[in-house]
Amino acid sequence: MKRQAFTLVELLVVIAIIAMLVTLLLPAVQAARESARRTQCVNHLKQLSLAFHAHHAAHGFFPSAGGPDWTYHMTYDEAGNPLVAPLQHGGWGFQILPYIEEQTVWEGGQAANNIDRSIMAISTPHSFMFCPTRRSPEVVEENDWLSQPKNSGKRFGHAKNDYAAASHDDTTRFADGTVISRDNGIGIVTRMTPDKPRVTATKHVTDGLSKTMLLGEKRMNVAMLGKMQANDNEGYTCGWNHDTMRYTARAPLPDFNTGSDPGDDRFGSSHTGGMNISLGDASVRFLEYAIDLDVFKRLGHRADGLPVSF
Secondary structure, eight states: OOOOOOOHHHHHHHHHHHHHHHHHHHHHHHHHHHHHHHHHHHHHHHHHHHHHHHHHHHHSSOOOOBOSSTTBOOOBOTTSOBOOTTSOOSOHHHHTGGGTTOHHHHHTTTOSSHHHHHHHHHHOOOGGGSOTTTOSOOEEEEEOOOOBSOOOOOEEEEEOOSEEEEOOOSEEEOTTSOEEEOTTOSSSSOBOBTTBOOOOOGGGOTTOGGGSEEEEEBOOBGGGTTSOBTTBSSOTTOSSSTTTEEBSSSOOOOOBOOSSOOOOOBBOOSSSSEEEEEETTSOEEEEETTSOHHHHHHHHOSSOOOOOOO
């Protein structure tokens, strides 16, 4: 009986068909993976936003942006208890920790003094602070450059973050020439200064929580991931700084990839076409980069009195 076998031509045809099928399926697989990553990013923003509301329920106001600038370690009392706004110099990323199941990090673990408690918080990464489309949780080691209340003289990790609060602006200028300013910042998350230690509650968001942006993804230089880059160095605990605050007076843009551009402190993402944002009511939506700049400015302002239509 004659043995049956594939000819070389038949094998090549089968291989070619398989290669074509893989080529057709690969974009669909990649799209499915990105859809899953985007959903995870949405969930992170939802978690963070709900933590803001839990803080409001506990204290009667939202977490602040800390400050008055980025030079401060986290603030504790003499007994080692973390303080809340307006006495807390650490930013919103630190202030929400007890409301997102990170009480131990908020308290500084087993550290014996307040500086070491602060270092413990600064150096501990949290998966909910990162968009999986861009990167996994990241910590970069560097010498301490914080000066308040004193410099530790130590080298430690700085846990990064992919989400920032709206908005770092304190004045908004609209296309028609209208200029609106607010002390300590125009958004829900406000700056703490010694002369004006003001916190923001729901009653101060007169435009409505569903019409005011709370958090969004921040634009990054993906060529510098894993390194200290402009405004991605202090990390998620930082007070009133571009690491944790971004401008809504600048149009959002996608991530960029260059070894020299220091960035321009905008909102943005690694997603195609737009970014995820959360509003003051803790709802999350996808915002296209093509959004009208005046509309984006209105989203970042809690009390401009102007209508917003997505």
